[in-house]
Amino acid sequence: MQKLLLSGIATLFAAVGFAQSNTSTVNQDGTSQTASVSQAGSSLTSTVSQVGPGSNSANSGISIQIGTGHQLTINQNNSSYNRAGIWQENTSGPGSNTATINQNGNSGNGATALRPNDTRTTTPNALLGNWAGVKQIGSGNNGTINQNDAGTVNNFAETWQWGTGNSATTNQNGGAKDNKAEVFQGNDKRESSPDAEGATDVNVTGNTASIDQSGSVLNTAKVKQFSNTNTASVEQLGAFSSSNTAFIQQGATGASSAVAGGNTALIQQNGNTSQGNSATALQTGTGGLAQVIQVNNSNNNIGFVQQIAGTGSSGYVRQIGDAQSNSGTIIQTGDFHNALVEQGTGSSSNFGTINQGIAGVTLSDHATAYIGQVSGASSGTATINQNQASVGSYNKAFVLQTGVTTGNLATVTQENSYNTAGLLQTGAGSNTATFGQTGGYNVINGPASVNSGFFGSLDAARQDGNGNKMTVTQNAGTFGTMTTSNTATLSQTGTSNTLSVDQLITTAGGSNLSTINQNGMMNSVTVTQVNGVTP
Structure with a gap:
């Protein structure tokens, strides 16, 4: 886009102090028309209507x-294979400019407009869909691109804003297909290929x-915002x-926990x-x-959140x-994060994963992770890892798999000390839960009832069915953390359930505690408590 518009910039700067309050209107009807307004x-x-x-x-x-x-508007509705480009710039202060491009109604009908190594020339290509580009330098600007309605296919919209307090809106809805929309706020260095990201150049805020x-299919949306x-x-x-x-990518260049x-x-x-999103x-x-919200008969979707180099974030x-x-999937590094994965209400065969603290990156303290596969969710897999191959403490991990459920799998792994893990699995049965805690003063328990949740009164980690x-x-643990004073409170109700507890003491004077309740028939339990202290 920069190559498309740069040619007229130099001459315009010389005239800034002389041209004021002008209005330009251009109307064109036909094919292969060209309009250029400076x-x-x-x-x-300025208004251009084609x-x-x-x-x-x-x-x-x-x-x-x-x-x-x-105020600048370009209209290319009910058209195809068009190019619309807007450049608004004010480097000496706020811009407060408004740009609008309309390419609605049966537009496009070609391959996606932007290609690798596209030089963005002003000559439209009859083999390409519509292209709309807005570049705004300064603060307080508004950029809007509309490529809507059925039959609007293979279009590309890109917005570049360099400054603070800017707003960018792109609409490609109502049956639009195979479209691509991108917004860059603070990044001004794209490589020759649209899929080869450029280096971050400018940090902007607000x-x-x-x-x-x-209501559309096969579309791609990308937003990159830099700073806070x-x-x-x-x-x-x-x-x-x-x-x-x-x-969506957000964050400052070289961001750290500070x-x-x-x-x-x-x-x-x-x-x-x-589906398939x-x-x-x-x-x-x-x-x-x-x-990330994917609900109401949403199938075969992927939701991914990553929050790193900071504290106190929620995913x-x-x-x-x-x-x-x-x-x-949610990945977080740092302290005081919260992560929630919810998969429920008649759902099945879903995978929920939360990782807090990553090897070689940073630890996590005082983090909370919750996976809920509830209300009839079956054959679900819930995995929570906190501080694997890193050091962190005071974390909490909870898994809730309830309703008329069967065949669910829950795995919770926590490294270091003062961590809490909770579980509630109910339903027909054939569920599996695995806990691994390394360190001291860790606790395994669960909610006192289905309705109380993990934030009410606590009782035992529980399986029904x-x-x-x-x-x-x-x-x-991995780092040789001493194990002492760990507690496991566990409960199983039903038939043919099995339970195994393995607790190791490595500190003199330490004492682990396991409390197990099994109600029903043909259940089995194995408890191993080993004193690993050398006399």
Whole structure:
């Protein structure tokens, strides 16, 4: 896009102090039309319309405005194979410019507009879909691109904003197909290929980005925001919204645990028969919030959240409402994080994974992880790892698999001391739970009842039903952490359940405690408590 518009920039800077309050209107009807508008000053207005009752294709509309307080609109509706580019710049202060591109209604109908090594020339290509690009330098700008309605296919929209307090909105909905939308706020260095990311150049704050690709299929949405207090949302909603990809990345360059974050990311891929979607949210810095929501008959979806190099962030993945064969993963490093994966209400064969603390990266203290596969969720897999091959303490991990459930698998692994793990599995049975805790003063328990949850009164880690299996290991860790004063409170109700407890003491004077209750028939329990202290 930069190559497309740079040619007129140099001459415009010389005229900024002289051209004021101008208005430009261009109307073109037909094919292979070209419109180029350049303005400099303040409070300028420009409108380019390449629409009409006849055939409108292979048109090019390019507009450049230098200064502040501008209004710029390009209309290429009911057209195909068009190019629309807007450049608005004010480097000496706030921009407060507004840019709008409309390419709605039966637009596109070609291969996606941007290709690797695309030089972005002003000559439209009849083999490509529509392309819309907005570049805004300065603060307080608004950029909007609309590529909506059925028949709108193979279009590409990109927005670049360099400054603070900017807003970018892209709409590709209502039956649009095979479209691509990208928003970059703070990154001004793309490589020749659109899929080869450039280096981060500028950190900006307080920006908002929104992409709406609802009721559409085979679309791609990408938002990249650099620095803190930014907000990004992607919506790929509605019936038969499928095979879409959403990606949000937020955070400052070289962010560490001391770098402010405060970014918010929301990806929604909901609706009736919404399937085969992929959602990824990446955040660095402190105090971030990332949410992936894939609900209501959403099948075969992937939800992924990663929050690193900071503290006090929250990550959520929700895949509920007859959602089948979904995968929800959250990775967090740092302290005081919260992670929630929820897969339930008639769901089955889902995978929920939370990793807090990664080898070679950083530890996690005072983190909370919760996986809920509830209300009839069956054949689900829940895995929580806290501080594997790293050191951290005071973490909490809870797994809830309830309802008319069967064949669920829960695994909780915690490294170091003062950690808590909880479990509740109910239903027909054939569920499996495995706990591994290394260090001292760790606890395994569960909620007193289904309704109390893990934040009410606590009792035992519990399995209800038949043919369940629970395995508990509390011993020395990777870093040689002493094991002492660990507690396991466990309960099984039903028939043919098995339970195994292995507790090791490596500190003189230490004492582990296991309390086990089994109710029913043909149940078995094995408890091993070993004194590993050398006399």
